[in-house]
Amino acid sequence: MTTTQQPQASRSRWLLWFGLFGGHLAWTSQLVVNYYLASLVCLPQAPDFSVLGMNGYVLLMTLVSMTTGGIALAATVVAFRRWRRNGDAPRWEAEPARWPGFVALAGFLLSGLFFIVIVAGGIVNLFLPPCIAVQ
Numbered sequence: 001m002t003t004t005q006q007p008q009a010s011r012s013r014w015l016l017w018f019g020l021f022g023g024h025l026a027w028t029s030q031l032v033v034n035y036y037l038a039s040l041v042c043l044p045q046a047p048d049f050s051v052l053g054m055n056g057y058v059l060l061m062t063l064v065s066m067t068t069g070g071i072a073l074a075a076t077v078v079a080f081r082r083w084r085r086n087g088d089a090p091r092w093e094a095e096p097a098r099w100p101g102f103v104a105l106a107g108f109l110l111s112g113l114f115f116i117v118i119v120a121g122g123i124v125n126l127f128l129p130p131c132i133a134v135q
Helices: 005-042 056-086 095-127
Strands: none
Touching: 005 056, 005 095, 056 095
């Protein structure tokens, strides 16, 4: 293997794993950060701020959802492209050479699912208050 092929193989493998785990990591990040921000809103001593007439915490949670949704969408697209590229391989190849196609397909399905979950969670932020006071 020449030195010019080594970085390409390393980059290809990195993109493959990003396609598989990128959506899950983005969703986990959205969940943790938004739960933290929602817990801040529920504190009695939490500062109340607004930006352009919108609650600042809701705006932050929406921005987190948009950012993590973008990451999950990028992982979905990368996995889809890797899967399509691997579909050109001959069917008579040895089984170990075909595992990247399976990983890419699994990444496409999983990252796509996590993208949908992130979008659904982000839309909820716009319609429901982050903290409902018990009276």
